[in-house]
Amino acid sequence: MFNRETWIEIAHTVTANPLRTALTGLSVGLGIFILVVMQGLGFGLQNGVEQDFGDEARNTVWVRTGTTTLPFRGRQPNRRVQMRNEDEQRITEQVVDAPAWSGRRMMWGSTVGYKSEQGNYPIVGVEPDFDDLELLPLRGGRWLHADDLAKESKVCVVGENLLEELFKRDEAIGAFVTLNGITFRVVGHFSKNGRWGNSMVYVPLTTMQRVFNGSDEVDQMVLSTGDLDLEGSTAMVGAVDADLRLRHSVHPDDQRAVRVRDNQEEFAMFERIFVGIRLFIWIIGGFTLLAGAIGVANIMAIVVKERTVEIGVRKALGATSGSILSLIVIEAISLTLISGALGLIAGVATLNVAAPYAQHDYFTNPEVNLRVTITALVVLVVAGAISGFVPALRAVRIRPIEALRYE
Amino acid sequence: MGPNLDLDVVGMGASRKGNSGPYLRGMLALSGIEKAYPLAGGSLPVLKGIDLNIEQGEMVAIMGSSGSGKSTLLNVLGLLDGFDSGGYDLDGVNMAGLSEKQAARYRSQFLGFVFQSFNLISFKTALENVALPLFYQKVPRRERQRRAMEMLGKMGMDDRADHLPSELSGGQKQRVAIARALITSPRVILADEPTGALDSTTSHEVMEVLREVNATGITVIIVTHEADIAAQCDRTIRLHDGVIIEDGKSGEVVEPTAHGARSQD
Numbered sequence A: 001m002f003n004r005e006t007w008i009e010i011a012h013t014v015t016a017n018p019l020r021t022a023l024t025g026l027s028v029g030l031g032i033f034i035l036v037v038m039q040g041l042g043f044g045l046q047n048g049v050e051q052d053f054g055d056e057a058r059n060t061v062w063v064r065t066g067t068t069t070l071p072f073r074g075r076q077p078n079r080r081v082q083m084r085n086e087d088e089q090r091i092t093e094q095v096v097d098a099p100a101w102s103g104r105r106m107m108w109g110s111t112v113g114y115k116s117e118q119g120n121y122p123i124v125g126v127e128p129d130f131d132d133l134e135l136l137p138l139r140g141g142r143w144l145h146a147d148d149l150a151k152e153s154k155v156c157v158v159g160e161n162l163l164e165e166l167f168k169r170d171e172a173i174g175a176f177v178t179l180n181g182i183t184f185r186v187v188g189h190f191s192k193n194g195r196w197g198n199s200m201v202y203v204p205l206t207t208m209q210r211v212f213n214g215s216d217e218v219d220q221m222v223l224s225t226g227d228l229d230l231e232g233s234t235a236m237v238g239a240v241d242a243d244l245r246l247r248h249s250v251h252p253d254d255q256r257a258v259r260v261r262d263n264q265e266e267f268a269m270f271e272r273i274f275v276g277i278r279l280f281i282w283i284i285g286g287f288t289l290l291a292g293a294i295g296v297a298n299i300m301a302i303v304v305k306e307r308t309v310e311i312g313v314r315k316a317l318g319a320t321s322g323s324i325l326s327l328i329v330i331e332a333i334s335l336t337l338i339s340g341a342l343g344l345i346a347g348v349a350t351l352n353v354a355a356p357y358a359q360h361d362y363f364t365n366p367e368v369n370l371r372v373t374i375t376a377l378v379v380l381v382v383a384g385a386i387s388g389f390v391p392a393l394r395a396v397r398i399r400p401i402e403a404l405r406y407e
Numbered sequence B: 001m002g003p004n005l006d007l008d009v010v011g012m013g014a015s016r017k018g019n020s021g022p023y024l025r026g027m028l029a030l031s032g033i034e035k036a037y038p039l040a041g042g043s044l045p046v047l048k049g050i051d052l053n054i055e056q057g058e059m060v061a062i063m064g065s066s067g068s069g070k071s072t073l074l075n076v077l078g079l080l081d082g083f084d085s086g087g088y089d090l091d092g093v094n095m096a097g098l099s100e101k102q103a104a105r106y107r108s109q110f111l112g113f114v115f116q117s118f119n120l121i122s123f124k125t126a127l128e129n130v131a132l133p134l135f136y137q138k139v140p141r142r143e144r145q146r147r148a149m150e151m152l153g154k155m156g157m158d159d160r161a162d163h164l165p166s167e168l169s170g171g172q173k174q175r176v177a178i179a180r181a182l183i184t185s186p187r188v189i190l191a192d193e194p195t196g197a198l199d200s201t202t203s204h205e206v207m208e209v210l211r212e213v214n215a216t217g218i219t220v221i222i223v224t225h226e227a228d229i230a231a232q233c234d235r236t237i238r239l240h241d242g243v244i245i246e247d248g249k250s251g252e253v254v255e256p257t258a259h260g261a262r263s264q265d
């Protein structure tokens, strides 16, 4: 059945009707192409957002403060609310029971010097738990210890970018750098995705407070919610929020002055959006497939009709019904398979060509789910086979003379 | 250039397994064949009890007025159509209740068809059309092409081997069709008005070819309207309204002057 003779015969009929070959190919190829590109877009969006989230552990609550927008208890708006060490201490000791936490303070555009090299990098003061809260993959040396904070040591952990830009070929660990003119020792380095991630210089929060501004100010606080569920983390958010508003006299409706953000909740929201997007892609994909299948079925029906007299002739010349059926079915399968594969290649190529132009914070790696695409291809090929088989069966079942007389 | 047929039929009987022994009835033997076409609100009887014997090597014309059932009879003989009742033995084998696959085998090995409208496959060249029946006999491609080329040569058509049917004249198409019918060395050629679409000169050339085919021992059965075509056959059968009203040597069969000539038994 699948011998060379049959293939030659199929090649013959396929090339003999270029228009219908092109039409079948188009309906299948276009279907797969659209499916692949849609999928790529969906995955690109998802990858982008997930990568953005990948920077932080999901079970964290971020606490930030800003300026007030509403008057409250006799205090005017536009007042800056500043967290301090005492806030952090109170919140972690009395308000919530977080398994890990860290204060965070940032100095953008600080001057970092090494030997004769110099560059501007953000310096971030954090506490020992921070590497778990922000998921910083250490690539060499060590992370900041509790001891570093207690002793206010002048040590730092630097991002990968500094290795290339500042240290070049020198060993970074153990090297001395100047941070805004003050000498620190590098104890570790890390690698991380994202625009800023790899340019950070992490120092102990206590050291930063002592050396750079002589204050007890904290810009942000990160709290781990441990294995709390969404309900638990929401309760934690509420408690921290209420405490800060109380202590700093902030109006309950003031959105800017106190901002407590639950990563878990945000991620859950994005998950819901993704489910929506995925559903959308599936529906579009489903319709594309359906359209492709209907297209193939239509064309095959016409093809078989057009070839009814030919079927009669072949029978008169000694063809069995089986040989005619297999000819048409194999032809339909090869047509859909080849054009589907071409659509797949074109779709993947389009994504690969377009991807570099479409890089965005919320859009990366528009990859193709090969399993889904292959499934779609198989569905179309099966649809092609069936839509070839059904009318062909009808055509070979009638007596040869009826096929010969067909108009 | 006239056709130069050198068809091998000697030993053909020996190559047919089982059924090649002597039999009393003809190679094609019909008895009491009846056939009706189903119509909306009833059925139209077309063959009303046909008894017919045709021996190996005969050249038979089937005549009769339009609608008398000539094509229907030929299609029954060619296993292209079924019948309702009666018996049909082909080479001593009962054809009633033949499976589709067996029928295909008989069509492939025993029978060759020539149609009024040629029925060449439009996207295949003359050579490929002629070679096609051998595809269904599982003959290798190269062998198929060699034999098809040879057969086209015998029809004086080898210089048109690569032409598509649309690039051939009517007579050339019919020669290709005859070559295609002959390629499997059938025992019977069934031709339904093979000259119906051709002018008289071309018709005579085609008849010449068919006579030479018959001269090699192949049974030829031709449906025709034209008396001079029938005259070139050995035997003429006349149908009227689904029954055979005359059967005899060509030339001896007289034109029916009135319907009263119909035989009743």
Ligand SMILES: Nc1ncnc2c1ncn2[C@@H]1O[C@H](COP(=O)(O)OP(=O)(O)OP(=O)(O)O)[C@@H](O)[C@H]1O
Binding pocket: B037, B038, B044, B046, B064, B065, B066, B067, B068, B069, B070, B071, B072, B073
């Ligand atoms: N498929 C069919 N369905 C219904 N009736 C049919 C069918 N084929 C033929 N007939 C009828 O059967 C009768 C005999 O038809 P047939 O084709 O055998 O005639 P014919 O002798 O070959 O005529 P012609 O010389 O015109 O070709 C006609 O009345 C025709 O209308």
Ligand SMILES: [Mg+2]
Binding pocket: B070, B071, B072, B192
């Ligand atoms: Mg007829």
